[in-house]
Amino acid sequence: xxxxxxxxxxxxxxxxxxxxxxxxxxxxxxxxxxxxxxxxxxxxxxxxxxxxxxxxxxxxxxxxxxxxxxxxxxxxxxxxxxxxxxxxxxxxxxxxxxxxxxxxxxxxxxxxxxxxxxxxxxxxxxxxxxxxxxxxxxxxxxxxxxxxxxxxxxxxx
Numbered sequence: 590x591x592x593x594x595x596x597x598x599x600x601x602x603x604x605x606x607x608x609x610x611x612x613x614x615x616x617x618x619x620x621x622x623x624x625x626x627x628x629x630x631x632x633x634x635x636x637x638x639x640x641x642x643x644x645x646x647x648x649x650x651x652x653x654x655x656x657x658x659x660x661x662x663x664x665x666x667x668x669x670x671x672x673x674x675x676x677x678x679x680x681x682x683x684x685x686x687x688x689x690x691x692x693x694x695x696x697x698x699x700x701x702x703x704x705x706x707x708x709x710x711x712x713x714x715x716x717x718x719x720x721x722x723x724x725x726x727x728x729x730x731x732x733x734x735x736x737x738x739x740x741x742x743x744x745x746x
Contacts, residue, residue: 591626593724596731603731617732619709627704653677700725710734 595617605612641648653665662671683699698705700721711734715726718740730736 591622591629592728595622596728599731599733617709619732620707623704623707712736714739 599617602612602615638648647670649665649670651666653663656662656664656669658669658671660671661673661675662669663675663677664670683701685697685699686694688695697716703725709732710729713726713729713734713736715722715729715736716739718738722738726736726738
C-alpha cells in the first residue's frame with residue numbers, strides 16, 4: 590500500500606505540467622520511503638499482534654502438525670495443544686529453481702526481496718503476470734526504474 594501510494598504521488602507529479610503546475614527539481618528518495626514503509630509495517634504488525642492478544646488468543650510460533658488424538662490437537666516443537674478451534678497460519682515461501690534448471694535464477698530475487706532493496710534499481714525485469722508482478726512493475730516503473738514484465742505465452746501451432 591505504501592509503495593503503491595508513492596507511485597500514485599509520482600504519477601500526479603508527472604501530470605502536473607498538463608494542469609499548469611511547474612514542479613522543477615522534484616526528486617524521489619527511495620531510502621526515505623523504504624524507512625517510512627518499514628516503520629509503518631512494524632507498527633501495523635504490533636497493532637495486529639496486540640489486538641490478537643487482547644482477544645485472548647494465544648500465538649504459538651513454530652513447526653506444527655495435527656496429531657491423531659481424538660480432540661482437535663496440534664503438536665508444536667514437541668508440545669501438544671488442544672482447543673475447540675485451531676487456526677494454522679502456514680505462511681508461504683516462494684520456490685526459487687536451481688541454476689541448473691533455469692540458468693541465472695540465483696541472480697534474481699523473489700517479491701519478498703523487493704522490500705529489502707536499499708535503492709531503486711535503474712532497470713528491473715519482473716517475471717510473472719499475477720497481480721503482484723503487475724503491481725511491482727507499475728510501482729518500479731512509475732518511480733523511475735526502466736521496467737519490463739515477462740509473461741509466459743502458450744503458442745498455438
